Amino acid sequence: MTAILQVRYTLAGARTVIFITHDIGLAYYVSDTVYIMEQGKIIEHGSADEVILDPKSYNTKRLISDVPKIYEKWDLSTV
Numbered sequence: 293m294t295a296i297l298q299v300r301y302t303l304a305g306a307r308t309v310i311f312i313t314h315d316i317g318l319a320y321y322v323s324d325t326v327y328i329m330e331q332g333k334i335i336e337h338g339s340a341d342e343v344i345l346d347p348k349s350y351n352t353k354r355l356i357s358d359v360p361k362i363y364e365k366w367d368l369s370t371v
Contacts, residue, residue: 316352317359320344328352 313319319326319340326343328336328351336349347353 316344316355328355 311319311322316326316328320343323340326337326340327334328343328349330351336343336347336352343352344356347356
């Protein structure tokens with residue numbers, strides 16, 4: 293997991309990276325834009341803050357409820 297975060301912050305601003313995960317908490321912390329999919333179809337998308345802080349779909353709300361805490365993005369500049 294640390295290696296993924298290091299790569300993301302090394303490439304920040306230099307490239308577009310598609311990061312696929314079931315961990316919505318991690319997606320929030322490492323992404324600017326988030327797409328939520330169900331059965332291969334996009335059901336919600338927007339900035340990480342929009343999707344996580346104001347989810348529209350039931351499935352997004354369910355994913356968020358499974359994460360213990362999503363309040364502030366971590367400062368990973370020292371990772």
